[in-house]
Amino acid sequence: MKPLNIAIFGSSGAIGKALCVEYANKENIENVFAFSRKGDTLNQKNINSHTVDYLDEESLKRTSLSINCKLDIVIVAIGQLDNPEKSIKELSAKKFIDMFKANTIPTALIAKYFLPLLYRDRTTKFASLSARVGSIEDNHLGGWYSYRASKSALNMILKGLSIEQKRLNPKSIVFGLHPGTVDSKLSKPFQKNGKEYFSPEFSAKKLVNVIDKKTTDDDGKIFAWDNAIIPY
Numbered sequence: 738m739k740p741l742n743i744a745i746f747g748s749s750g751a752i753g754k755a756l757c758v759e760y761a762n763k764e765n766i767e768n769v770f771a772f773s774r775k776g777d778t779l780n781q782k783n784i785n786s787h788t789v790d791y792l793d794e795e796s797l798k799r800t801s802l803s804i805n806c807k808l809d810i811v812i813v814a815i816g817q818l819d820n821p822e823k824s825i826k827e828l829s830a831k832k833f834i835d836m837f838k839a840n841t842i843p844t845a846l847i848a849k850y851f852l853p854l855l856y857r858d859r860t861t862k863f864a865s866l867s868a869r870v871g872s873i874e875d876n877h878l879g880g881w882y883s884y885r886a887s888k889s890a891l892n893m894i895l896k897g898l899s900i901e902q903k904r905l906n907p908k909s910i911v912f913g914l915h916p917g918t919v920d921s922k923l924s925k926p927f928q929k930n931g932k933e934y935f936s937p938e939f940s941a942k943k944l945v946n947v948i949d950k951k952t953t954d955d956d957g958k959i960f961a962w963d964n965a966i967i968p969y
């Protein structure tokens with residue numbers, strides 16, 4: 738098998754960084770292209786770090802043109818959970834828009850500029866980190882309106898991309914991932930004493946395992962860290 742080229746967005750985040758390192762240490766990896774807003778460098782010879790503004794199309798276009806090879810895998814590990822609403826009374830238009838800017842729009846714009854870099858004639862994977870709470874069917878607690886909605890919308894984007902990509906490459910697989918509850922900047926404000934959290938490294942190992950297992954039957958679906966399917 739030819740060595741793989743992988744692009745990971747959100748490499749400054751806990752899970753994004755752990756995914757970069759996990760892939761860089763795997764066999765048969767040619768390059769890990771690591772993207773973040775500040776261009777943080779990761780000291781490993783096969784990790785190439787780049788700065789990009791996920792909401793600026795010129796920046797995304799420029800960065801996509803600077804990658805001089807075809808890609809096998811694209812992973813988006815960008816997201817934010819800020820002061821989630823317990824009640825609809827706490828919702829504001831600003832918060833709602835901010836959650837979509839962090840959790841939904843980056844994946845759609847990254848897809849616009851980076852799906853064309855994926856091979857057309859071999860198995861390719863495009864995954865984005867969603868969240869279990871984005872599942873409409875699994876919502877038993879309510880609340881967290883803007884974060885939940887931004888992840889449900891992300892799931893819809895992924896479903897649409899899976900259909901469009903399939904027309905270009907029958908071996909394309911697009912899917913969402915739930916990383917488990919992971920110790921990170923994002924989860925810190927919600928962590929409870931006595932509850933156990935995954936380390937980013939553990940979650941990344943599990944996610945890479947899930948990504949490895951995906952076949953065309955899994956196209957357009959959402960999977961948890963243990964490969965269990967999450968309903969829409």
Ligand SMILES: NC(=O)c1ccc[n+]([C@@H]2O[C@H](COP(=O)([O-])OP(=O)(O)OC[C@H]3O[C@@H](n4cnc5c(N)ncnc54)[C@H](OP(=O)(O)O)[C@@H]3O)[C@@H](O)[C@H]2O)c1
Pocket residue numbers: 746747748749750751752753773774775791814815816817838839843866867868869915916917918919920921922923924
């Ligand atoms: N941690 C969990 O328990 C958990 C559970 C379910 C789902 N997830 C999902 O997993 C993904 C990664 O989360 P994490 O735990 O690794 O969080 P994290 O350590 O806080 O990393 C978040 C990443 O997203 C970027 N980011 C944050 N706000 C942004 C914004 N407004 N616009 C653009 N980029 C932004 C950050 O970039 P900067 O460094 O530039 O700020 C960073 O690269 C997210 O999509 C999250 O929703 C996490």
